[in-house]
Amino acid sequence: MAKRLFPRSIRARLTTVATLAAAVVFTITAAITLATAPANLRGAVQTRLELAVRRVAGELESGEFHTVLQTPSRVQLLQVVSARGNVIATSPGVSEIPTLMRFRADQPEKIYTTELTLSRHLTEPEAHYLVMALKVNSPIGVTTVYGAASLTDVDKALNWVEVLMFLGIPLILLSVAGIAWAVVGAALRPVERVRAEMAEITGQDLSRRVPVPDTGDEITDLATTTNHTLDRLERTVETQRRFVADASHELRSPISALRAQLEVASAYPDETDWRATGEQALAAADRLTGIIDELLMLARLDAGAVSERRVVDLVRVAEDQIRRRTGGRVPILPDLCASAPVYGSPMQLDRLLTNLLDNATRHAATRIDLEVSVEGDKVIVTVTDDGDGIPPQDRERVFERFTRLAPARAKDKGGSGLGLALCRDIATAHDGTLSLADHSPGARFVAVFPAPEHA
Known part of the structure; x- marks a missing residue:
């Protein structure tokens, strides 16, 4: 040495x-x-x-x-x-x-x-x-x-x-x-x-803060920055704890339902409609798969994992979505420009549009409007439904993980409360934004992405 x-x-x-x-x-x-x-x-x-x-x-x-x-x-x-x-x-x-x-x-x-x-x-x-x-x-x-x-x-x-x-x-x-x-x-x-x-300071008690001297020098800046870091760390840890608790709760429900169905079928095999039981079990498994997929994608986004990226035309993505949803409960009325290139992950951008359209489908009364346009160096995707809408005080809460408002729970008991949170994280990972705009009746989600320099 x-x-x-x-x-x-x-x-x-x-x-x-x-x-x-x-x-x-x-x-x-x-x-x-x-x-x-x-x-x-x-x-x-x-x-x-x-x-x-x-x-x-x-x-x-x-x-x-x-x-x-x-x-x-x-x-x-x-x-x-x-x-x-x-x-x-x-x-x-x-x-x-x-x-x-x-x-x-x-x-x-x-x-x-x-x-x-x-x-x-x-x-x-x-x-x-x-x-x-x-x-x-x-x-x-x-x-x-x-x-x-x-x-x-x-x-x-x-x-x-x-x-x-x-x-x-x-x-x-x-x-x-x-x-x-x-x-x-x-x-x-x-x-x-x-x-x-x-x-x-330990992980069990992140509420403590370091003393900030009143000297006004670099050590004051260090202590202030340390406290700001502890603030962010405390919020992050609290979010993770709440996330784990909510994820456990959301996963427990379909598992418990699936277990109950199988236990009843096993207890009364002669009286069980195995076809209906299988369909219910598949539905529960599908819900579990959806929750797990969204949790994995959120975890990758939180970890900063960078998926393969290339120039993606959001107009083509929107057309694929419309084609897959033909014959659905409510029609989708498109207003698409000729081309809207965005540099990003094809899978994540498709998932963002999927979640926004799924959310609109659950709440729409008669129609869904899907618009993709280019304004200057911005690509704008707008999804509008004519449902009950979202109160102004809840327009940020809906982007929190596992948050489901009362009307959403009443209309669809199978949701997880992860879809909109995942959409915002995907938009942020692509240097974009996702927000709720004023609209009546219904809700209007607006996603804005930067257009690539050389599309």
């Missing part, structure tokens, strides 16, 4: 990333500082010292000679030494320093620079100095101007920089890690509450 470069915990990962990012930034900053700080600090001292040395050299060349040299701020020593090595001018209060004589300027008008350890007085301890020498030709002969500026403050500053870099950066990184750990932990605390609540 490969080792993970980062920990599994989001909190630990974010803390690690923040600490590594801070380490990279501070390391680069430290490297740049350590590379440039010495040159910058020494450059400032060198600039002041060079100005002082060149000022004295300029005075010598112009003949303005003074045995006591005034030193500017932060320049500790100025001396003028003759070609024989005699100190002919120096800063006030400074003892002769022979060690400067070993540092000589060979070429005139050229600044020579070095660093020496020396003392301004015999009683002072030695210190680190930046020393410059400049040879000039003056009215009193060839002379060398020496200057020295202390590097003690520079060395102290560099020492502090190194201490801050090598001790301060680890402390800063520890602080960054601690702050990141605390901040991420606070940010993820609502997620932990959501997780804990989700862990308590």
Whole structure:
């Protein structure tokens, strides 16, 4: 098993990333500082010292000679030494320093620079100095101007920089890690509450919801979406439970009727009309077959199963339906256009039209109107009967599974309440709609499908 470069915990990962990012930034900053700080600090001292040395050299060349040299701020020593090595001018209060004589300027008008350890007085301890020498030709002969500026403050500053870099950066990184750990932990605390609540939710109790923080950030959106998902899940589970209960009830009725018929026939074989009993048993079996077929198709639609699809002409489907229903209880009056292509499953579209016409046949008084038309990029199928109609408040209920209104139960005790629900699911699976339109007398079902782009 490969080792993970980062920990599994989001909190630990974010803390690690923040600490590594801070380490990279501070390391680069430290490297740049350590590379440039010495040159910058020494450059400032060198600039002041060079100005002082060149000022004295300029005075010598112009003949303005003074045995006591005034030193500017932060320049500790100025001396003028003759070609024989005699100190002919120096800063006030400074003892002769022979060690400067070993540092000589060979070429005139050229600044020579070095660093020496020396003392301004015999009683002072030695210190680190930046020393410059400049040879000039003056009215009193060839002379060398020496200057020295202390590097003690520079060395102290560099020492502090190194201490801050090598001790301060680890402390800063520890602080960054601690702050990141605390901040991420606070940010993820609502997620932990959501997780804990989700862990308590079971299929037996889907009414619980996760807490929604009022921070207004992505975690709020996550909690809100989770609650919406739980709402849909609860409705789906409730629908499935009701579906299973209703299916069990609907299947129990024909099975019980069939069992009772067979038990009576078996108990009184000599008195049984076996022909009538067989016909009743076949009718019960047909009803069971119809219910099971519709349940299987609904289950496939719920599972998102995609059946074989192609371009289907609904006009041809409607003509087949009319042909099969010739001589029925009520006539079907067609109003069909020349062609109405729809991309879909031939079996499912035929089942939709079958269920709509079966429903209309049960409720129609004298006629059924079947219209198929094309309007723009829509194919419209309309089935209208002249029966009692459906009250407005029940026009959505009739599309629920196992829903049968009282008039429907009175007229036909063999229905299952699945036909219209299956029709709507088929229409939805084909990116279409199925609804009830206003019509009197009777009911008008309108199915709308998108026409294929290349029919």
